[in-house]
Amino acid sequence: MFNFNSSVRPTRLLAYALIASVLGFQSTSSFAADKSPWPQTRFEQNNYQTTSTVADVDIFMSALMKKDKSLQVYLPKNAPRTTETGQPLNAWRLAATGKDPLRVYINAGIHAGEVEGKDAMQLIMRELLQGKYPEIRQAIEIVTLPTYNADGADAQDPANRRHQPNPEGGVGPRENAFGIDLNRDMMKAAAANTRWMLAMYQDFQPAAVFDLHTTNGSYHGFHITYEPAWATGGDASLQSLNRTMLTDVRSTMAARGMPTYDYGNFRYNKDKQIDGWESAFSTPNLVSNYPTLQYALGVLVETYVYRTYPQRIEDNRLYVVELLRWLAKHKDAVKQEQFAARERWSAQWKAQTARLPLRTEMTLAENYVFDVVDPIKDANGQIIGEKSRTKMELPAYVAFKAVDEIAIPQGYLVDPAYAEKLRPILEAHGLKVYPGSARPKDQSLMYFHESDRQVAKDTFQGIFTVQIKGAWKDQLPEKRAGYTWTKDTLDRALYVPLNQPLGRLGFYLLDPRSADGLVFWGYLHAYYARGKGMWGEPPRQPILAVGGITNGVEKAAESRKPERVQE
Template sequence: MKRLLVSFLGLMALPPMVAHAFDKKHAEPWPTTRFEQNNYASTSTVADVAQFMSALQKRDKSLSYYRPKAAPRSTESGQPLNAWRLAATAKDPLRVYINAGIHAGEVEGKDAMQIIMRELIQGKYPEIRQALEIVTLPTYNADGADAQDPLNRRYQPNPEHGVGPRENVFGIDLNRDMMKAVAANTKWLLAMYQDFQPAAVFDLHTTNGSYHGFHITYEPAWATGGDAPLQSLNRKMLTDVRATMLPRGMPTYDYGNFRYNKDKQIEAWESAFSTPNLVSNYPTLQYALGVLVETYVYRSYQQRIEDNRLYVVELLRWLAQHKDEVKQEQIAARARWEAQWKTGVARLPLRTEMSLAETYQFEVVDPIKNELGQIVGEKSRTKMELPAYVAFKAVDEIQIPQGYLIDPAYAEKLRPILEAHGLKVLSGISRPSKQAILYFHESERVLAKDSFQGIFPVQIKGQWKSELPEKRAGYRWSKETLDNALYVPLNQPLGRLGFYLLDPRSGDGLVYWGFLHAYYARGKGMWGEPPRQPILAVGYVGENNGQGADGKTIEKVQE
């Protein structure tokens, strides 16, 4: 009796989230996280997460350490990229990847994922375990995860030992790196796409924007050029979950901020990003659903972990319930892309614009803040019916070429990136022989005055034509050069992605990100003849088949 009393008192002394972590069958405690052990005084380090997940592996062998084929094992500074894979309990599961800690000051997702994985193994969500196979990398920004400092992100309520910085050790924002893929972390993620082939990707963040009062804001994968019906299903998932969470006391809405008029009065709510360089937008170009999860920064650290846990579980539950629908829509999206080529007309937009999705009732918080910028109270909350510009529509839709030729001088530089994205890269000799070779005629070139991600991006406007540009190049495209070039056909499953990586007009492609600055960023001091264009287009489909964009005949090469 005395022994039982001691055990009971010991259990009662544990923090709330630890007390429930007992396995009744084995009568022994489940692994606990760092923040559970110290009553939320600190967030987890890379080693803490690895130790916790290793302990979970001992309880369930279906949880395994995961490393994609050909992926880096660590960051450039040597921090391990530790991910885990939890197998489903039934056949033919839907595959889900959950990313956390990409901004190391936004720690709630990293910590919530440990709890979620424990709960899944404990059997709390059998419908999820049956339908879904999950891979998660909780400390994606492994450099920042261990660089914890109380001075980081002081405007949010943090554990007393602090949180990490936003960027990696090189100052790269990893959530702007999906297309250029210069960081080891991004190379790991692209390898995961090829190896695991997820049907859905979540990226867990903490917002730092408007005082809106939503516990979670979210955004589907809105990348320019994604399949529209697949994106509609993506949005439906999030609005369904929104309707489920609201009666449970968790208000959620599309990610964004209040828009103010010239009189500084709130007039609308609007979203922000539709570029595929974001981890949560990129999935749509891989025929997957994507979700940006933004926890409300002004709630307490413990509340933000719990908000993440509840919301991510509900997303997983929705996917489990709609597994077949998601799979069917993925197949249909690929078929729609293939059908464009069969009809002879393949088209994609060059950009998107925000569009009105609905009118919604918002609560505008008038905060009371302390000297650190943390909300310590509220003066009032005002309800406002506002138009919500949280969808995107395609604009500047154009007919796209059959593919692109890349100067052999750039092959060693560009081929690894293209193949890392999953694109099929062929030799120039395999290009369609009866299709026109098209040259890009620039109408505008704007080189950024300030650097972004350590790069001075360049924005290009113009069109493809069969005539050579007026200014003579110092090096010529000959038939031999064409044959030795890289050829990237767009008539392949990931052709959409190929277009946005290689077309010079792309707002998020390799030209924009400086990979071809030797040609596109020549300064005044470079007075000699320019090199040849590094990228050529190969023919258009449809009515111009076998001809250039202006209807003139095929292949013109400098001899």
């Protein structure tokens, strides 16, 4: 009856067919003649009593495909087709009507209790096919996966997120079936969903990525809060354009009666008085921050949790459409800035001045007048009224500045013992990986000298994360290793040069000091998180740096030392 993802099991096909029958969708033959009415979503059919399941979205989008062949099922090359539990990762691609379009990926449902993005995307795709936004259709090509957390999308329960007004059928849980918060997984890529998204980056190469959420925190007057891609080490000019887009859209929406502002929460002083507004994260493990390391714009969209379910869907729909309008209008400027950002990275290497920050700090962006709401809540935490609403002009710490900027090496060598474990992750991110024998032989080998190591006392994402401090030096650490680096192991190692388009990303994945890299996420705990019971000689360092750089200038050839290999 409908075109389904080939990975969906026969039992699911039967279930989907039953749901289609209940919802009253037309047959293939009637759609072929294009005389059928436009399909309705599940929540439209039942007057917002339930949010969509994976099957509901698939049936609705399949019905839309019958109306316009420019909408197709999207299967990224080399991507998982399902989650680990077998739930299909169903995505769709809508071709643009014009030439050389800007490509935009829109993600929804990553936290399955935050449902309005998933439901709004169905309405937006239908409107685009109905011809309501011709300027978007002409300039923008869209890929969307509305039920990104496919495990959670179908685990609907009225007990989930009771503080937000939900449909009677309830909403899904935040995490996937393994307890992974998928919005903290972009760097370590532990989940099939994340590997799907990384494959999408390589296949679709989006110029912008939206991630649709719902807020959890402060009682404020904004219908939508947003955040640009602030990942540490992103190109500053590209990030500036990202912020310009969002402030432009803020002005447009304000004129239409929709208050929006940068995502954040009220900040309190020691006397528990509000003294500011501050943002949250600048780590690339978030879906909306990661794009800046792929030379794309990113947008976190947070719908205000305390508005009604239909209101939240409508707010999301209006805001996402306006983002797309801005991108359509500024298509050429976005493409030019993306190209310029890549050129700036290449120019740093030509000038031998490649530098990146180890971290960022929140900084003052502006003073802004906020509505501070004193709510009346019911037993579930839902707002049923307001005691007062006060306007306060507050400093807004909603930007980030780079700190601890350092010169970076030519590249990294990864111990061949870890090759099978790390190569798939590095290549999934789009990095070029070579055999160690391809490293520049005239460059010194650098060894990491730790000055501090902090292993977390509790798990995050099921991992005891580790934070490392120290510096690269061209001399061996004082403590002897039980296994030596030899010329053979150097040649068989993985070599990841940073002088490549995604070298920024390679630095934050592989440098031991990275606050969001593979060392932090436990991929090399056998070396970097050895406990007191491990009293023998440690193995050799699993990551070496290639090429010494001091004060941003490569060491002169005469000062370079030959490879220091333990004998």
